[in-house]
Amino acid sequence: MLKLEVVTPERRVVDVETEMVTVPTATGEAGILDKHAPLISALKPGVLSYAVKGQTEKEKLAISTGFVEVSDNQVSVLTDLAESPVEIDAELARADREEAEKELAANATAPVDETAAIRERLDLANARISLAADRER
Numbered sequence: 479m480l481k482l483e484v485v486t487p488e489r490r491v492v493d494v495e496t497e498m499v500t501v502p503t504a505t506g507e508a509g510i511l512d513k514h515a516p517l518i519s520a521l522k523p524g525v526l527s528y529a530v531k532g533q534t535e536k537e538k539l540a541i542s543t544g545f546v547e548v549s550d551n552q553v554s555v556l557t558d559l560a561e562s563p564v565e566i567d568a569e570l571a572r573a574d575r576e577e578a579e580k581e582l583a584a585n586a587t588a589p590v591d592e593t594a595a596i597r598e599r600l601d602l603a604n605a606r607i608s609l610a611a612d613r614e615r
Contacts (some may be wrong), residue, residue, distance in 0.1 A: 480512060482528055484539065484555040491539065491560040496528040499553050501546050510553055517548040521557060523602035525609065540566060540605040543598060561606065568610035575603035
């Protein structure tokens with residue numbers, strides 16, 4: 479079993495024993511199982527999911543940028559924002575996505591590194607919208 483801890487500057491969001499964790503890292507999605515090799519990676523905005531023993535559905539969180547560290551069956555996620563589906567304001571997420579899309583369109587000729595923060599906001603808004611839609615089903 480893995481010990482998963484998700485922490486934001488405001489609170490400890492998750493502190494559970496889990497069978498597996500999937501996190502959106504800067505280099506792609508990473509699946510973490512028992513006895514995973516040590517790892518430190520930057521996170522990109524997206525959906526973090528984890529499986530709690532005895533539950534058929536995975537638990538999910540929309541997370542923003544931050545870091546993940548895996549060591550000795552401990553998965554520590556430090557992120558600026560982590561929201562469960564019930565905490566997400568879908569209308570606000572849609573407005574954030576629309577604003578980010580407009581900013582990207584306005585900066586279409588800008589170098590990629592200059593629009594990274596806008597793309598991160600767009601990725602977070604999309605993750606939040608996705609989880610809010612799952613909640614409504």
